[in-house]
Amino acid sequence: MHRAALLLVLLICNFVFALSLTDGLLPNGGFEHGPKKTEMNGTVVTSKTAIPNWEISGYVEYIKSGQKQGDMLLIVPQGNSAVRLGNEASIKQKVQVIKGMFYSITFSAARTCAQEEKLNVSVSPNLEANDWGILPIQTMYSSNGWDSYSWGFQADRPDIEISIHNPGVEEDATCGPLIDTVALKTLYPPKLATNLIKNGDFEEGPYVFPKTSWGVLIPPHIKDDHSPLPGWIIESLKAVKYIDSQHFAVPEGKRAIELLAGKESAIAQIVKTIIGKTYVLTFAVGDANNACEGSMVVESFAGNYNVQVPYDSKGKGGFKRAQLQFNATSTRTRIMFLSTFYTMKNDNSGSLCGPVLDDVKLISVRNPRRLL
Template sequence: MVVGGARCAAVLLLAFAAARAAPDVDGPLLNGNFEYPPNRSQMNGTRVTGAHAIPYWKAAGPVEYVESGTDRPGDGMVLPVPEGAHAVRLGSGASVRQQLSVTRGARYSVTFSAARTCGQSERLRLSVVTLVIHHSDDGGGAEDPACGPLVDAVAIKTLHPAAEAAGGNLLRNGGFEEGPYVAPGSTCGVLVPPMGEGAVSPLPGWMVMSYSKAAKYVDAARHAVPGGSRAVELVAGVEAALVQEVDTVPGSACRMEFSVGDAGDGCVACGPELQPMRVVAAATGAQGTAAVEYHSRGTGGRARGALSFTAEGSRTRVVLYSSGYHTMSDGSGSLCGPVVDDVSLVCA
């Protein structure tokens, strides 16, 4: 994952078989927020010198333990700790790892908060069975030793198969209620990266299809969602889409319905100088697409859209994407977009 903004929350799904069975526990890892400080005898300033200095973690390479408000050496820039008061900064080739107890054969999503500390793009990689967060440069030039991403708020969540929907809805997890862990108090949402065909998705039933862009998973505790407690915000315009494939009977009449709204986070898309949000629905077998235009004031709301078509084959793919690009009204330039929710597909 490339860290491309000052602060973001990201998720990468890890699916693996554990060495032994253990109870499922959803939430932060042990010292996942790095608030338990390292042993000072194994530090040189902010630099962690002992592999096991940070409680419950094993560090390798140039790892720093950073406190909120700390200035970056050389220019006095304040380092943006993503969550709480402490985080770790990973230099080039550095990693932190933790051994997890999980359930054999179960599927999990791992979330973490990350922030970059300079204009240089940073790349983070997660691997298992031991959870490893590793930093490497992006190959675009010389590595700046003053740079390196901050990592914080590492958590895990068991992914459960989406239950069969009621009312003849063929789509799984159409309300997006099943998904990655969202930390209490987090206002960022969770970025869900694109997944390849056949890969396990952090959004059971759905895939984020894109070359490199993500969708944002949001919850009702901190965002406006059209229905239920979770939804997906399409923040990458036409560069990312939500996709699901289902079994259908060839020749059957199908109707896809979906809700469009805004997250109530200041993503304004109305007025003479701003294009409205526009979500497009498409499906294999459909003669065209259906689009819902939503004039967002950034305070929440919803509209409903529908697409009718005849199933062409035994498998039908449905697609939802935003046809435009939007930014927050606070002047930060942060990307935002329409929220989609309550998606259904009924065929008869």
């Protein structure tokens, strides 16, 4: 009886421990606890377990904010420390999760002197051979050189290992990317109500670091089989940005999507419809109050129907509402949104930006004449 009670307590403790790791930084996820001096050669970490809670392999450097590399000043976005991954180097950490649940990894990264940098994010051991993704980081979307990236997966086992690996091979190993602030968040499958669109308010999504002002990039579907934006497919060649109301202008609620790269940045969702029935798709279009100015157009598609919604952005926030009425011609209708034009911030950073999309709703209509 005593053993059974003790086992129950241990199971509860393990379950609570797993839950505690699902919404926020991983242990030492900001790399503020670093190696001992005896475990470093200059900035190079010489022991695979020198960084608390992490295991490293290959050429890994422990970087302090303000450190210089030639004429380049290395900036750390949060805290005082980060790591740099050289050729074929990686960092990994074991985490307890709940089997069968969906999760999203969020981490911040910056490229240094290499031009074609990529990062391989993976989870193991997982039964799916494709539970990894190559995320290109050569395109800079923020003004300070750092971007946050997200990647989603479904846990096949309660004990997993999260790995971030630099697959690049440069002549200079010190040209690898910087990594900071690694977090994990549980994703809950969205439920349908009167709105036929899942997660149309975008409230369910990847972890957003509370002290960063550049949002989170969500990679294209071809880079991520389990989208960190539940219900939605990133149906394009470029990423979209997940933004929060703490740092951006959001039309409704606390989260929204910024379409960054013209027609190369699109999101879609396939919904069940009844042939011949009339539906109305409504949504909000605006700007994020992030110095993204100019004439913008969001194109909305529902099967063979489409509408273009112009928005003249002053870069200071604001939005307008739009709708698209259509008759379903199939039992499955693809709903898609994209930005017609490329837009750049007016802060001389050359950073891509675009219109904001939020509050997407789809309802069936009994009497469409009343809408006219």
